[in-house]
Amino acid sequence: MKIEDLRNTAWRFNERLRYLSRRGEILEEEYEAVVREIIKRVREEGDKAVIEYTHRFDGVELTPETMEVPYEELERSYEELELDVKQALEVAHERIRRFHERQLEQSYMVEEEGIILGMRVIPLDRVGVYVPGGKASYPSTVLMNTVPAVVAGVREVVMVSPKPNRYTLAAAFLAGVTRVFSIGGAQAVAALAFGTETIPKVDKIVGPGNIYVALAKKLLYGTVGIDMVAGPSEVLVISDGSVDPRWVAADLLSQAEHDELAGAFLVTPEEEFAHEVVKELENLLTDFPRKEIAKKSLERFGTVFLVEDLKQACEVANYIAPEHLEILTKEPFALLPYIRKAGAVFLGPYSTEPLGDYVLGPNHTLPTGGTARFSSPLGVYDFVRRSSVIYVSQEGFQRVADATESIAMAEGLHAHFLAVRVRREDL
């Protein structure tokens, strides 16, 4: 955990801060040729290519018949859950559903002087959810990516996950996933984008993944919809030193344990407190099971930024535009108006980020690596398409015909003019 002093007017030029704010830019070119080849082969060869890549990358032998996980296995995984996990997932599911129901949008139509204008809001037909598998177990990812789709009214949610474990399958059953295929990587993304003999083609692909998955989504964007280009995860904690430094240390660690590229940042005006947090972090790491991962991420990216005051702390937060922002201060709401860029803001000492990862209700799929500048948390709005509706009566037509002809001529688009003129001639 490095300590950087930003208590000066040139803080925006601090090298470490600039490096961290660009952390989200992935080294795409390295992986691009491989991913392009995978996409090309899946497009041309369908199942055959998917099966071959699954053998090569995941070490699993599949056939078109064994790609899909039987639905009964989802149900059984759910029924056989330990009671506490089952109850916890049910609490989470219910809270996530309730929060997302507020995001439902209504279609509307208005009529004025012979012209009807409207906007229809229609759920997507079929979406794909990517869930990391193998050693990882992410039932929360299943809930967070599926529930908004189900709330939006999507009828088919197809999940792909390489070697999904029983928690993942149980969550799929609970959340309302329609079908599960045990495939992963760029080949799974390509299969969902184009469809194969066995895998259905979807309209949009959501969910986190490694660099291959992220790059495949980006390259296929346009052929299929995607949620976002997700990079490594990060938390930024603002504190005035009014909370137990151990709490802050645990929160930073809960980000650092995700993966070696995760970012954990503390911004505080209290120098002594900063040192206490660093010490607590070392204590917590002593016999921490995921020590290797956490240490690497903390060494590479972990940083305490010392600032003049809490107002500057907010400016640093806006500069980084973190995925998660915790405001652990005496009066957290007083800072909220100064925060313009963050995926999710956690206010107050008890609002530790893991509560939001699992059970509170707001989505944990959030814009990472500074993309909170222009992106939003995953939501119901990501699973609908809007469509404009226009009706122009003869009366309405006469009202707007002149203006349309004038602009058509100014743009030199003669047939645009003509389409109006042939109708006028017949009136």
Add this chain to the structure above:
Amino acid sequence: MKIEDLRNTAWRFNERLRYLSRRGEILEEEYEAVVREIIKRVREEGDKAVIEYTHRFDGVELTPETMEVPYEELERSYEELELDVKQALEVAHERIRRFHERQLEQSYMVEEEGIILGMRVIPLDRVGVYVPGGKASYPSTVLMNTVPAVVAGVREVVMVSPKPNRYTLAAAFLAGVTRVFSIGGAQAVAALAFGTETIPKVDKIVGPGNIYVALAKKLLYGTVGIDMVAGPSEVLVISDGSVDPRWVAADLLSQAEHDELAGAFLVTPEEEFAHEVVKELENLLTDFPRKEIAKKSLERFGTVFLVEDLKQACEVANYIAPEHLEILTKEPFALLPYIRKAGAVFLGPYSTEPLGDYVLGPNHTLPTGGTARFSSPLGVYDFVRRSSVIYVSQEGFQRVADATESIAMAEGLHAHFLAVRVRREDL
């Protein structure tokens, strides 16, 4: 204009239909190396690279001082407009503004059992609008891309356009564009994405462009937000033969005149009517000023699909998911429930698409090439970011602590467990 018979059960396998539904997939790889090089050089060399590429591609000599169009020139272009064009643009501006104001979203917060959850809706800080220039003149593009940003509350709208003409500049003044730079191509997109000594870095880039512009946007997605990956434009007309075939022909032509890749399709159960439309189209083309462009697009993509009935016509429309859909039938609203995929639907004989391009109010930036499967018209929602807000009191914490710990252990994320546990220990 080719005529294809889909009056059979295997219509989904019609070669022409399948070819047209994939028309939107652009041959990216051909252009990718060039665009990557442009992006790299603009990133590293800033203004110098932008000036060099502008000289090479647009034949214009710029300096950092002459890149920006003085604001007075925008104002003067507006004041000097022909009266009819000025009034037309004002009508359009007012209608577009009114329609988009309905899309404004509210932030919200709800409180339940010691937990406050909310969603803030915050305008983007600064956006870039790309407007094609040179021989083209698109004041309507300026209005359609700028007004929703201004309605959303974006404070800075930076427009780029190579050699913008007076109509484009006048529309920029009217719409509320903050600054205009006379640059274009992939170099303009890269300049907006990274910022240069002269061009400000933006949060999101919107607006149409050629293949270089589209590809630069796609490659830079993640570094900067983008609206969509736009392909060539298309219209699909459904008709029962109850309208003047000349009207249909003019509407098809108004799409075909856009560019050589534009698509114009008619779907009808009336064979005789189909032939009449084709004949009228030939008549209209006789001394049509944009004949060369229109003929090329009609020869390559123009198609009449003969169907059994209007219900099948809707299925064909959903298959293609067109940018513009015109329903020119006796009872157009009766078909609306069967239409699931279209950027904008124009109902009734007077609802010709050019009215929507210019003055009606709904946005003319629409998903093309089948992307209406998952994308929406450009709107105010594209110019805001959402951010979750979470406050958990001590009481609320005790309510969700158990469930969080259970899921954390099921996922094997020890520090997620720890962040909850250290707080419980201190209670």
